[in-house]
Amino acid sequence: MNGSEQVIATPNPLGINLSFAVKRWVEPEAWAERVVACGLELVQFSFDLLDPLWPALLRISLAQQHSKAAKAFGLEIHSAFVGLACYTYNNLLHPLPEGREAAMNWWRAAIETAAELETPRIGGPVGGMSVRDNVNPASRKERLDRLVEDLRTLLEYASKLGIREWLIEPTPLPRETPVSPEESVRLLEHLTGFIPVKLCIDVGHALYRPLYQEHARLEPWLALGNRIGMLHLQQTDGQSDSHWGFSTPGIVDLFKIRDLLKDGPEGIPVVLELFYPFEAADDYVWEDVQVSVGTIRRSWGYIKSDSDGE
Secondary structure, eight states, X not given: OOTTEEEOOOSSOEEEEGGGGTTTSOSHHHHHHHHHHTTOOEEEEETTSSOTTSOHHHHHHXXXXXXXXXXXXXXXXXXEEOOHHHHTSOBTTOSSHHHHHHHHHHHHHHHHHHHHHTOSEEEEXXXXXXXXXXXXXXXXXXXXXXXXXXXXXXXXXXXXXXXXXXXXXXXXOTTBSOOSHHHHHHHHXXXXXXXXXXXXXXXXXXXXXXXXXXXXXXXXXXXXXXXXEEEEEOBOOSSSOOOBOTTSOOSOOHHHHHHHHHTSSTTOOEEEOOOOOTTSOHHHHHHHHHHHHHHHXXXXXXEEEGGGOO
């Protein structure tokens, strides 16, 4: 941002998921410096930077260092979120009881890590069924019923450790859940009584055409109103879960999303979530992150130049 520009207030805070920093800027000060260089103050911590199942003493030390760096750079860790590593597993919908118990252990450790990071929120996708379970109606029902039980157990544990909100991210895969606005509402209705549970809606997921076809739109999701706690933003072609930056052409219209948010849930944070091939050049990744943040800020009025007038 140059001297002829100023940041202006907007109803939706803009932040960034630390997915861009994975395997690159993993030192706490390294990612913090880059977030500040982008002019942002809000971050979503990725468990790809710190595996909750690492030895407890080492994990606690690392979490405290990340928390300390965020404070030193004037950043808020809004939430701690599932990354690519955990997402590759079936998680709480694993077909075998041993797999589900391992997932419960991971989530308990993740809740502890979130508390150690001093963030009040945790979340992510909750799991995916095997092909065999998904095509068997009885097995599918059993997995979904057990999922509710397990999530309620985890919510109770999270409340005891000071977590104030749980964010569930719908995904556009029929073997995962929730996969639609209607399914999301049904799941949330089963998860009351502990801490608030809300949805993290990913723009790219909502626009995934192979599954939703003519219904691949953001509007039905935003209609869920106060059930939404966050929006994930990415550029996509609508044919994959792309998570591209905004220097790449795609179907996401930032101006349209800006206008939709004017009538959508008030004040929910919008978090840019970008994933890059591990072999991508570091300079390219950093440039793409900066261009993407700048494009969003200008499109949504986060930046106003003096030439824009009053």
